[in-house]
Amino acid sequence: MKQKIIILGGGVAGISAAFYALKSGFDLTLVEANSSLGGRINSRIDSKTNDSIDNGQHLLVGAYSVFLDILKNIKTYDKLKIQNSFFVKYLDSNSTFNLEEKYFKGQVGLLFGLLLLNKFTFNEKISAINFILKIKLNLFAKNKEKLIDVLKKNNQSNELIRILWEPMCLATLNTPINIADTSIFANVLRQSFFAGGFASKLILSKIGLSELISPFEKYLIENGVRLLKNHSVKEFEINDKKITKVKLTKNIELEADYFISCLPYNRLNKLIENDIELDSSPIISAYLWFDEVFFEDEFVAVLDKxxxxxxxxxxxxxxxxxxxxxxxxxxxxSDASKLIELGNEEILNIILKEIDELFPVKKNLLHHKIIKEKNATFLADLNNQKKRENIISPFDNLLIAGDWTDLTLPSTIESAARSGKLAIDKIS
Ligand SMILES: Cc1cc2nc3c(=O)[nH]c(=O)nc-3n(C[C@H](O)[C@H](O)[C@H](O)COP(=O)(O)OP(=O)(O)OC[C@H]3O[C@@H](n4cnc5c(N)ncnc54)[C@H](O)[C@@H]3O)c2cc1C
Incomplete structure (x- = not known):
C-alpha cells in the first residue's frame, strides 16, 4: 500500500513537495485555493497590449538548483534567459558603471571586475574583498547582528554600502540594510553571487511566470495525482496528536498518513493555533509602455532612487x-513600505519623474499597470529571524514547508522549493 500524502497549498513550495513526493512513490493529493498553481509567482495577459505581465518581476540565479530541476522536468527550462557571465549595469546620479566578471570566468573574474571599478579607492576595494572572503569562509553563519553594524565594523565605507551592499541587500532580502539580518544576507551571497560558476549567473524568464510553471499541472495529472484547485483548507480533525483528516471547502474531507503544509504562515496559524506573526515587506512593480524606444539595455540597477x-x-x-x-x-x-499606501496615480508620477531624470528624452507613456504586493516577502530582520526559530510542527504527521520556514535563507523561489523538497525528504 502506498502511503497517502496531502499537500496543502500549490505555490512553489507545494509544487516542489509534489514533485519530490511523486519521485518517492507516495499516493498524492494537492489542494490549492486558487484556480491555478504558482501562489506568489503568477502572471496574466494585459488586455490592452496583449503582453504578459507578472505579479512582480522575478530574478533568479543559477544557485536555484531545486527550482531549476523542476523546470527541466516540465520542459520549460529553455524558456529562461541565462546570463553568460555575471554582468550588472548600474545607473548612478551622473554616471553609469558595470559590475562584471573581467578576464576570467567566475569568482576570480568578479574580483577583477571589482578591482577595476573606478568607483572605489584602493583601500575600499581591499576592504570589500576582505569582507567577501569572510562571507565565503562562512564566518557570519551564526551572527546575530544587524547587517549595517557588521558592515561598519568591517570597514565598509559609506560608498561601498551605497553602491555595493545596499542594492544587494534589497535585491536578495527585500529588507532595509539598517535592520537586515547578517547571517541570512551572508548565506545567500555565499551560495549565489560569491559561489562563482553557474550559481552566480543571473536568470530571467522569457515567458510569463504562470506559463513557466503551468505544465506542472499536466505533469501531476499524467502521474495520477489528484489536483484539487479552487479548494481551500478549512480545518484539521485531530486525534491523539495526529491529524486524521483535513476539511476543505465544498464539504470535502480527506484522510492521509501525512499532511504537508505549504501555506503562508498566517493561513497555517488559523489551522493549528500557531502564533507566528512575521512582519512582511512589500514590493511595487510597474509595467510601462512608451511610444519611443529610449532604453536599449536588457536591464539596469538604479542607485539612490x-x-x-x-x-x-x-x-x-x-x-x-x-x-x-x-x-x-x-x-x-523593493522594500516599498514608504510608497505602498499611496494611490496608484501618485506612485506612477513618482516613477515617471525618475524615468524622466534618468532618460531625459521625448517620449509618451501609452499605457501602465501598477501592481502592489503588500506581503511580497517576509522581512529578513533580526526580529523575524527570532520568531522563525520557533517554527515547530505540533503534530507528528504534519510537516511545515514554505519560503518562510528555512532559517538560513530569505523569502525566495528557491527557499520555497528547497523547503518542499526537505519536507518530503524527512518522510521518505
Ligand atoms: C512581487 C514579488 C517579487 C518577488 N521577487 C522575487 C525574486 O526576484 N526572486 C525570488 O527568488 N523570489 C522573489 N519573490 C518571492 C517568491 O515569489 C516567494 O518567496 C515564493 O513564491 C513563495 O512560495 P511559497 O510556496 O512559499 O508561498 P506562496 O507562493 O504564498 O504559496 C502558498 C500557496 O497556498 C495557497 N493557499 C493559501 N491559503 C490556502 C488554503 N486555505 N487552502 C489551500 N491553499 C491555500 C495560496 O493560494 C498559494 O498558492 C517575490 C515575490 C513577490 C510577491
Whole structure:
C-alpha cells in the first residue's frame, strides 16, 4: 500500500513537495485555493497590449538548483534567459558603471571586475574583498547582528554600502540594510553571487511566470495525482496528536498518513493555533509602455532612487504588443513600505519623474499597470529571524514547508522549493 500524502497549498513550495513526493512513490493529493498553481509567482495577459505581465518581476540565479530541476522536468527550462557571465549595469546620479566578471570566468573574474571599478579607492576595494572572503569562509553563519553594524565594523565605507551592499541587500532580502539580518544576507551571497560558476549567473524568464510553471499541472495529472484547485483548507480533525483528516471547502474531507503544509504562515496559524506573526515587506512593480524606444539595455540597477531595477521586457521575448507599444519596461521597487499606501496615480508620477531624470528624452507613456504586493516577502530582520526559530510542527504527521520556514535563507523561489523538497525528504 502506498502511503497517502496531502499537500496543502500549490505555490512553489507545494509544487516542489509534489514533485519530490511523486519521485518517492507516495499516493498524492494537492489542494490549492486558487484556480491555478504558482501562489506568489503568477502572471496574466494585459488586455490592452496583449503582453504578459507578472505579479512582480522575478530574478533568479543559477544557485536555484531545486527550482531549476523542476523546470527541466516540465520542459520549460529553455524558456529562461541565462546570463553568460555575471554582468550588472548600474545607473548612478551622473554616471553609469558595470559590475562584471573581467578576464576570467567566475569568482576570480568578479574580483577583477571589482578591482577595476573606478568607483572605489584602493583601500575600499581591499576592504570589500576582505569582507567577501569572510562571507565565503562562512564566518557570519551564526551572527546575530544587524547587517549595517557588521558592515561598519568591517570597514565598509559609506560608498561601498551605497553602491555595493545596499542594492544587494534589497535585491536578495527585500529588507532595509539598517535592520537586515547578517547571517541570512551572508548565506545567500555565499551560495549565489560569491559561489562563482553557474550559481552566480543571473536568470530571467522569457515567458510569463504562470506559463513557466503551468505544465506542472499536466505533469501531476499524467502521474495520477489528484489536483484539487479552487479548494481551500478549512480545518484539521485531530486525534491523539495526529491529524486524521483535513476539511476543505465544498464539504470535502480527506484522510492521509501525512499532511504537508505549504501555506503562508498566517493561513497555517488559523489551522493549528500557531502564533507566528512575521512582519512582511512589500514590493511595487510597474509595467510601462512608451511610444519611443529610449532604453536599449536588457536591464539596469538604479542607485539612490525609488526605482531599483528597470527591465527591458522586449529584450526577453515579450513581443506581443511591440508594434503599437515599442518600449515595454518593468520597474521594481523593493522594500516599498514608504510608497505602498499611496494611490496608484501618485506612485506612477513618482516613477515617471525618475524615468524622466534618468532618460531625459521625448517620449509618451501609452499605457501602465501598477501592481502592489503588500506581503511580497517576509522581512529578513533580526526580529523575524527570532520568531522563525520557533517554527515547530505540533503534530507528528504534519510537516511545515514554505519560503518562510528555512532559517538560513530569505523569502525566495528557491527557499520555497528547497523547503518542499526537505519536507518530503524527512518522510521518505
Ligand atoms: C512581487 C514579488 C517579487 C518577488 N521577487 C522575487 C525574486 O526576484 N526572486 C525570488 O527568488 N523570489 C522573489 N519573490 C518571492 C517568491 O515569489 C516567494 O518567496 C515564493 O513564491 C513563495 O512560495 P511559497 O510556496 O512559499 O508561498 P506562496 O507562493 O504564498 O504559496 C502558498 C500557496 O497556498 C495557497 N493557499 C493559501 N491559503 C490556502 C488554503 N486555505 N487552502 C489551500 N491553499 C491555500 C495560496 O493560494 C498559494 O498558492 C517575490 C515575490 C513577490 C510577491
Amino acid at each position: 525609488n526605482i531599483q531595477w528597470i527591465f527591458n521586457k522586449r529584450k526577453f521575448g515579450f513581443n506581443e504588443g511591440e508594434k503599437e507599444f515599442p518600449q515595454f519596461l518593468s520597474i521594481v521597487i
